[in-house]
Amino acid sequence: MTTATSGNQATVRVMAILSAFLDNDSAEGSLGVTEISKKLGMTKSMVHRGLSSLVRHQYVVRDASGSRYELGPAVAQFGTVHVRPPDLHALCRPAENALHALTGETISLHVPVDDVVVCVDGIEGRGPVARWVPLGRSIPLHVSPASRAVLAHLPDDEVDLYLDRPLKVFTKNTLHTRDELWAEIRQVRADGFARSLGDHYTKSTGTAIGFPILDVNDEPHGSLTVAGPTDRFTPKVIAELMDDMLAEVAKLNRSTKLHLSGREPVTAPS
Amino acid sequence: MPRDEEASTNTSVENAFAVLNLFSGGTEALALSDIARLLGLPLSTAHRIVTTLCDAEFLSQQHAGGLYVTGLRVRELLNALYNRYPIRRRAARTLRELAGTTGQAAALYVPFGAHCLRIAGAQDRQQIHRPLLIGEALSLTSTPCGMVLLANPGSGGQEPHRELAEIRRTGYLSTTTDGLRSVVFPLLDAEDRAFAVIAVEGSTLEFREPSRSKINGWSGIVRRLQDQCREHPDWTVTPFAGIDSTHLQLRESHAQDMEGAS
Numbered sequence: 001m002t003t004a005t006s007g008n009q010a011t012v013r014v015m016a017i018l019s020a021f022l023d024n025d026s027a028e029g030s031l032g033v034t035e036i037s038k039k040l041g042m043t044k045s046m047v048h049r050g051l052s053s054l055v056r057h058q059y060v061v062r063d064a065s066g067s068r069y070e071l072g073p074a075v076a077q078f079g080t081v082h083v084r085p086p087d088l089h090a091l092c093r094p095a096e097n098a099l100h101a102l103t104g105e106t107i108s109l110h111v112p113v114d115d116v117v118v119c120v121d122g123i124e125g126r127g128p129v130a131r132w133v134p135l136g137r138s139i140p141l142h143v144s145p146a147s148r149a150v151l152a153h154l155p156d157d158e159v160d161l162y163l164d165r166p167l168k169v170f171t172k173n174t175l176h177t178r179d180e181l182w183a184e185i186r187q188v189r190a191d192g193f194a195r196s197l198g199d200h201y202t203k204s205t206g207t208a209i210g211f212p213i214l215d216v217n218d219e220p221h222g223s224l225t226v227a228g229p230t231d232r233f234t235p236k237v238i239a240e241l242m243d244d245m246l247a248e249v250a251k252l253n254r255s256t257k258l259h260l261s262g263r264e265p266v267t268a269p270s
Numbered sequence: 271m272p273r274d275e276e277a278s279t280n281t282s283v284e285n286a287f288a289v290l291n292l293f294s295g296g297t298e299a300l301a302l303s304d305i306a307r308l309l310g311l312p313l314s315t316a317h318r319i320v321t322t323l324c325d326a327e328f329l330s331q332q333h334a335g336g337l338y339v340t341g342l343r344v345r346e347l348l349n350a351l352y353n354r355y356p357i358r359r360r361a362a363r364t365l366r367e368l369a370g371t372t373g374q375a376a377a378l379y380v381p382f383g384a385h386c387l388r389i390a391g392a393q394d395r396q397q398i399h400r401p402l403l404i405g406e407a408l409s410l411t412s413t414p415c416g417m418v419l420l421a422n423p424g425s426g427g428q429e430p431h432r433e434l435a436e437i438r439r440t441g442y443l444s445t446t447t448d449g450l451r452s453v454v455f456p457l458l459d460a461e462d463r464a465f466a467v468i469a470v471e472g473s474t475l476e477f478r479e480p481s482r483s484k485i486n487g488w489s490g491i492v493r494r495l496q497d498q499c500r501e502h503p504d505w506t507v508t509p510f511a512g513i514d515s516t517h518l519q520l521r522e523s524h525a526q527d528m529e530g531a532s
């Protein structure tokens with residue numbers, strides 16, 4: 001803020017109160033004064049004043065109980081969003097650049113096509129040894145972090161549909177039973193990323209982390225992977241970088257959730 | 271808070287809402303000088319408000335010295351508002367299937383006061399693309415989507431007008447207006463109230479009049495979703511159906527208005 005007058009501070013507070021309804025995780029979809037006060041570190045009287053303004057303009061309305069608040073209809077006045085085929089490359093490129101700058105390793109963008117993911121873009125890592133960007137390579141949905149980041153974020157019924165088919169085994173570490181894969185899927189969902197298991201190439205000297213690219217319904221449109229040689233992209237390095245990598249991916253998904261819709265479902269086995 | 275300071279605070283907040291409201295109803299981009307002129311504010315005051323709104327991501331500037339547009343936060347709020355209709359998430363797959371089957375656009379509309387609001391859509395392989403704008407408002411009384419909503423008030427509702435009763439009896443409405451063909455299907459809850467409609471839409475140049483058997487097939491796709499909704503009453507909630515939307519500055523589409531429709 002450049003000119004911090006009391007009026008501006010009040011405006012900032014009102015906009016912060018309105019924004020609180022965005023990351024509202026309460027089961028009812030509504031917020032009470034005390035919750036907002038705690039969440040934003042404001043006094044209850046500040047929150048009351050802010051809510052009064054928002055209610056007057058119908059950006060916020062009281063819920064059926066009369067004591068809590070929800071987003072209001074006036075929000076609908078703002079603009080519209082085109083439904084159009086998303087340019088995934090353009091949406092993801094800033095995140096690819098940011099992850100590359102952060103890690104120095106190889107970044108790849110994979111998109112799901114039927115029951116595989118295909119590498120469609122990437123940036124090669126720095127240094128004398130770097131993973132190549134496997135443009136055009138396709139991998140089944142249960143193999144590698146690039147795929148499992150996608151598989152884990154499919155709706156449960158589509159995961160089951162995929163697991164119904166015979167799953168190819170690439171190495172002794174390839175997960176191929178329903179129980180193994182569901183355990184891994186739950187882990188990926190909890191972590192927000194998929195990790196290397198040595199399940200694709202027998203003599204792999206690389207390690208990778210796969211992050212999902214999600215739409216408004218939290219369904220996957222692809223994955224971004226960060227991959228490097230095992231002796232450089234070590235578990236310690238990955239752990240040190242993880243919070244920053246997750247922050248970059250969260251920033252990307254904030255954007256993709258507004259732009260992406262209309263994912264093609266995984267096809268039934270032929 | 272001293273009275274003078276409180277008055278100044280209220281004025282600042284009201285001015286911020288006034289600036290935001292300039293971007294309602296489909297206004298996409300404004301220069302700082304336009305904002306100041308439209309609100310009768312000194313340029314420095316307008317600049318201070320706009321800077322505050324940009325910091326909070328409610329507005330953003332296209333480039334240094336450029337026009338102002340709504341920011342990421344506004345788009346997130348819109349998205350959150352549309353998501354207050356649970357059917358939005360549930361209908362995504364049905365819309366894709368319909369778009370894929372018909373080769374046209376498929377869109378979901380929900381009641382919003384005197385309007386219906388397009389809150390989701392999917393497009394397929396149309397050669398002639400009409401932009402499918404999410405958030406666009408249509409009149410409830412003069413558009414095919416609105417009429418299909420009105421035609422199905424539910425078992426507790428008032429018996430609809432004869433023309434609407436015919437729409438209810440048929441189970442869908444197929445019309446052409448202004449070069450746009452629409453085939454509209456209701457989504458009925460357990461009380462037979464239309465809580466949303468799904469429309470297949472396309473230019474009449476490439477969306478020829480569909481046969482009855484095709485329409486029956488599309489109706490079957492919609493009905494599968496409807497059957498799921500009847501098992502989950504919480505999916506059929508319409509939070510803003512009863513509001514007075516006439517004073518809101520919605521982005522209205524008149525492309526589908528039907529001549530002579532009541």
